[in-house]
Amino acid sequence: MPRSEAEHRRWSYLIAGLLLIVLWQAMSFLLNSIALPTPLTVFYAVISGLKDDLLSHLLVSAARVGYGIALALSLAVPLGLISYKKGADKIITPFIYLLYPIPHIVLLPLIILLFGIGDLSKVILIAIIVFFQILVTTRDAARNISTNYIYSLLSLGATEKDVYEHVVFPACLPKILTALRISIGTAIAVLFFVESFATRKGLGFLIMDSWSRMDYPDLYAAIVAMALLGFCLYVMLERVEREVCAWVYV
Amino acid sequence: MRFMIEAKGISKVYQDGTEALREVCFEVPEGESCSIIGPSGCGKTSLLFIFSGILKPTSGKALIEGNEVVSPSRKVALILQDYGLFPWKTVYENVSLGLEFRGYGKKERQEIVLPLLDDLDLKDFANHYPKQLSGGMQQRVGFARALALNPEILVMDEPLSSLDALTRETLQNFLLSLWKHKGLTMLLVTHNIEEAVFLGREIIVLSPRPGRVVKIVKNHNVGEVNYRNTEDFFDKCREVRQSIEDGAT
Ligand SMILES: Nc1ncnc2c1ncn2[C@@H]1O[C@H](COP(=O)(O)OP(=O)(O)OP(=O)(O)O)[C@@H](O)[C@H]1O
Numbered sequence: 047m048p049r050s051e052a053e054h055r056r057w058s059y060l061i062a063g064l065l066l067i068v069l070w071q072a073m074s075f076l077l078n079s080i081a082l083p084t085p086l087t088v089f090y091a092v093i094s095g096l097k098d099d100l101l102s103h104l105l106v107s108a109a110r111v112g113y114g115i116a117l118a119l120s121l122a123v124p125l126g127l128i129s130y131k132k133g134a135d136k137i138i139t140p141f142i143y144l145l146y147p148i149p150h151i152v153l154l155p156l157i158i159l160l161f162g163i164g165d166l167s168k169v170i171l172i173a174i175i176v177f178f179q180i181l182v183t184t185r186d187a188a189r190n191i192s193t194n195y196i197y198s199l200l201s202l203g204a205t206e207k208d209v210y211e212h213v214v215f216p217a218c219l220p221k222i223l224t225a226l227r228i229s230i231g232t233a234i235a236v237l238f239f240v241e242s243f244a245t246r247k248g249l250g251f252l253i254m255d256s257w258s259r260m261d262y263p264d265l266y267a268a269i270v271a272m273a274l275l276g277f278c279l280y281v282m283l284e285r286v287e288r289e290v291c292a293w294v295y296v
Numbered sequence: 297m298r299f300m301i302e303a304k305g306i307s308k309v310y311q312d313g314t315e316a317l318r319e320v321c322f323e324v325p326e327g328e329s330c331s332i333i334g335p336s337g338c339g340k341t342s343l344l345f346i347f348s349g350i351l352k353p354t355s356g357k358a359l360i361e362g363n364e365v366v367s368p369s370r371k372v373a374l375i376l377q378d379y380g381l382f383p384w385k386t387v388y389e390n391v392s393l394g395l396e397f398r399g400y401g402k403k404e405r406q407e408i409v410l411p412l413l414d415d416l417d418l419k420d421f422a423n424h425y426p427k428q429l430s431g432g433m434q435q436r437v438g439f440a441r442a443l444a445l446n447p448e449i450l451v452m453d454e455p456l457s458s459l460d461a462l463t464r465e466t467l468q469n470f471l472l473s474l475w476k477h478k479g480l481t482m483l484l485v486t487h488n489i490e491e492a493v494f495l496g497r498e499i500i501v502l503s504p505r506p507g508r509v510v511k512i513v514k515n516h517n518v519g520e521v522n523y524r525n526t527e528d529f530f531d532k533c534r535e536v537r538q539s540i541e542d543g544a545t
């Protein structure tokens with residue numbers, strides 16, 4: 047029976063999910079501690095959380111991550127793409143090399159000073175960290191575009207804008223999407239950090255809050271929600287990638 | 297007889313000081329074909345880029361129909377060996393791209409591109425991506441893209457050099473018939489002596505870098521598929537080979 051690739055993928059996700067749950071069950075049995083409740087307990091906590099306000103926390107977190115990534119993308123991609131020009135690259139590279147290695151999370155006090163303590167600061171911190179990951183990858187991809195592609199396009203009567211639209215952007219797109227995928231993990235880690243203080247909304251808050259109350263089922267319910275958030279973003283991204291980079295997969 | 301293409305003392309020195317071409321002069325009459333041959337790195341590609349309006353000469357002039365080339369001309373279509381096709385575009389999109397830049401509507405583009413793909417035996421592959429095609433087919437897409445623009449001049453940089461011998465010969469025959477039936481002026485860079493002689497009414501032999509014209513071999517009997525098997529063909533090949541060797545010393 048020939049199975050479609052999509053179906054195959056769905057099955058492998060399902061099996062991996064089941065295996066992890068089995069492993070979790072075994073761990074909680076072995077550890078026998080309230081700090082690791084069983085999957086079923088957590089499942090009930092998720093259900094009752096959904097009746098309560100888990101969903102609204104999830105949506106707040108999703109919005110913070112979403113805006114953060116979108117902001118980073120909208121700045122990093124154009125800046126990375128112009129590096130296909132040697133001149134622009136020479137100007138941009140020193141800035142990248144000087145600023146990239148800083149752990150950007152230490153900028154938090156400055157960001158709070160500039161943008162206050164609300165959602166904007168949280169979004170901006172996520173954006174800054176993800177920005178560099180996307181910028182570095184996009185720039186590397188743009189620098190390595192064969193000049194023959196560009197010459198070919200110019201000889202067809204292309205303008206500067208056409209070069210970006212028909213060569214530089216599509217050539218870098220697979221790399222940009224890979225960077226984005228890596229960034230999702232980073233963004234969620236940063237999300238947890240920025241939600242662990244000065245807010246009463248979001249999954250990070252929920253985790254810290256249930257932890258301090260020693261409410262472990264709720265704690266794990268929030269962790270599960272965070273994992274689901276990441277998973278949904280990955281799946282969405284993969285969809286997009288198959289759609290817009292079809293040429294890579296043929 | 298008027299000249300379609302003229303090189304008037306073209307020299308090219310790159311920014312890093314590499315001297316690629318020195319005082320190159322030649323001319324190609326309308327509807328004629330001209331092969332350029334020379335050792336690797338002697339500036340052949342640079343010369344073609346200059347005629348395509350992509351690169352500026354350091355001194356001297358590239359003329360097309362008497363006008364200096366300053367930007368890509370609508371009369372000229374450039375065909376490169378590799379990378380000419382965009383892997384992220386389908387065959388159809390690759391071929392119609394130039395027309396899009398020239399402001400043709402969707403319908404008009406279809407009316408030009410589809411028959412052309414049909415002519416080149418690519419009709420069933422319109423929606424394929426380049427990497428799904430064989431080397432020979434990819435190069436035919438390259439030709440289709442150039443021809444879609446209805447150029448008067450075809451400028452080609454080793455268009456057949458990555459193909460196997462049989463495919464290569466078939467496409468040489470294709471180029472020959474294109475030249476004879478469409479009245480195109482052709483400028484062909486090749487590393488292959490037989491190819492240069494089979495396709496060029498004149499064969500320009502360049503010296504090692506910096507490229508200078510060593511010799512222009514006249515090749516009057518060009519034009520028939522059969523030419524490959526004649527004594528004259530072999531004589532010309534010998535003459536070209538000798539000139540390349542002379543240029544190298
Ligand atoms: N952008 C560039 N900057 C500096 N030097 C260059 C540049 N492009 C080409 N060159 C140099 O100019 C010389 C001629 O290059 P070109 O590509 O025109 O040679 P070619 O005859 O086409 O070589 P091949 O037969 O290997 O294709 C070479 O020495 C090359 O290294």
Ligand SMILES: [Mg+2]
Nearest residue numbers: 340341342453
């Ligand atoms: Mg070359």
